[in-house]
Amino acid sequence: MVSTKTQIAGFEFDNCLMNAAGVACMTIEELEGVKNSAAGTFVTKTATLDFRQGNTEPRYQDIPLGSINSMGLPNNGLDYYLDYLLDLQEKEPNRTFFLSLVGMSPEETHTILKKVQESEFRGLTELNLSCPNVPGKPQIAYDFETTDRILAEVFDYFTKPLGIKLPPYFDIVHFDQAAAIFNKYPLKFVNCVNSIGNGLYIEDESVVIRPKNGFGGIGGEYIKPTALANVHAFYQRLNPQIQIIGTGGVLTGRDAFEHILCGASMVQVGTTLHKEGVGAFDRITNELKTIMEEKGYESLEDFRGKLRYID
Ligand code: SIN
Numbered sequence: 001m002v003s004t005k006t007q008i009a010g011f012e013f014d015n016c017l018m019n020a021a022g023v024a025c026m027t028i029e030e031l032e033g034v035k036n037s038a039a040g041t042f043v044t045k046t047a048t049l050d051f052r053q054g055n056t057e058p059r060y061q062d063i064p065l066g067s068i069n070s071m072g073l074p075n076n077g078l079d080y081y082l083d084y085l086l087d088l089q090e091k092e093p094n095r096t097f098f099l100s101l102v103g104m105s106p107e108e109t110h111t112i113l114k115k116v117q118e119s120e121f122r123g124l125t126e127l128n129l130s131c132p133n134v135p136g137k138p139q140i141a142y143d144f145e146t147t148d149r150i151l152a153e154v155f156d157y158f159t160k161p162l163g164i165k166l167p168p169y170f171d172i173v174h175f176d177q178a179a180a181i182f183n184k185y186p187l188k189f190v191n192c193v194n195s196i197g198n199g200l201y202i203e204d205e206s207v208v209i210r211p212k213n214g215f216g217g218i219g220g221e222y223i224k225p226t227a228l229a230n231v232h233a234f235y236q237r238l239n240p241q242i243q244i245i246g247t248g249g250v251l252t253g254r255d256a257f258e259h260i261l262c263g264a265s266m267v268q269v270g271t272t273l274h275k276e277g278v279g280a281f282d283r284i285t286n287e288l289k290t291i292m293e294e295k296g297y298e299s300l301e302d303f304r305g306k307l308r309y310i311d
Pocket of ligand 1: 021022046069073128130134195217
C-alpha cells in the first residue's frame with residue numbers, strides 16, 4: 001500500500017531516493033550500479049566539457065559524522081555521460097535520469113548546455129552552481145548577480161527541463177534574495193544542498209585531505225539541519241512549479257522523511273552511499289516505508305511540506 005513514488009517535472013520515479021552527484025556516478029559501471037539498485041534514478045558526476053583529473057589525492061575522507069572532500073570536479077567529460085544517457089534512454093524508455101554539468105567558465109557552461117539542447121537527450125539536466133572545491137573558482141550561486149545573469153542567458157536558448165544544485169545559504173535575507181532570482185526563471189527544480197564548503201577536519205595535528213591545505217566540503221550528519229533549513233526555506237519561497245530535491249545528512253529513513261516533510265520531492269544520498277554502497281537505498285527505503293506505515297501515510301503527498309510549527 002505504502003509508496004515512495006514521486007515525480008519531478010512530470011517525470012515519474014518509482015522511488016524518491018537517488019544518489020547525490022559526486023557519489024557512485026563517475027563511471028558507467030557505477031551509474032549502472034545505482035540504476036540497478038532500489039534507487040528511483042541516478043544523477044551523473046558533474047560533467048565539464050572535457051575530461052578533468054580533479055585535485056590531488058587524498059581528496060575524500062570519511063570522518064566520524066560524515067565526510068570531507070575536495071575532489072575538484074574530476075569527471076570523464078560531457079560526451080562520456082551524454083552518450084551513455086542517449087543510449088540508455090533508448091534501452092529504458094520508461095525511466096528518466098539526471099545529467100549534472102557545469103563549465104569552468106560561463107562560456108563553457110553555455111557551450112555544454114547548447115550541446116545538451118541540440119542533442120536528443122530527454123532527461124533532466126542539473127546545472128551545478130555550487131562546487132566549493134576548484135581552486136580559484138568561487139561557488140557560483142553565492143554571487144547573486146552572476147547567477148541571475150547566467151540563468152537569464154541560459155533560458156534564452158535552453159528549453160529542456162533544467163534545475164540547479166545550490167550551496168547552503170545561512171541567512172534569511174539570502175533565502176529571500178536567491179528565491180526572488182530563481183522565481184524569475186522556468187526552473188523545474190532546485191537541489192538543496194551541496195556540501196558545506198571549506199570546512200577543516202583535523203586528526204592529531206594534521207588535516208586529512210591534500211588539496212587546498214585540507215579545506216573541503218563537509219557532508220553527512222554534520223549538515224542535516226542546514227540542509228533541512230534550505231529545503232524548507234526554498235519550499236516556502238519558490239513558485240510551486242519549482243520543485244525541491246533534498247540532499248544532505250540522509251543516513252536513515254527518518255532523515256529522508258524529514259527532508260520530504262520540509263518540502264522535498266526527491267531525496268539524494270551522498271556520504272551514506274559512499275560509506276555503505278548501493279544497499280543503502282534498500283535499507284533507507286524500507287525505513288521510510290515503516291515510518292509512513294506507522295503514521296498512516298500512503299504516499300509522499302500525504303506529508304510533503306507539512307512541517308508543523310509551534311504557535
Ligand atoms: C567536487 O568534485 O569537488 C565535488 C562536487 C561538488 O561539490 O559539486
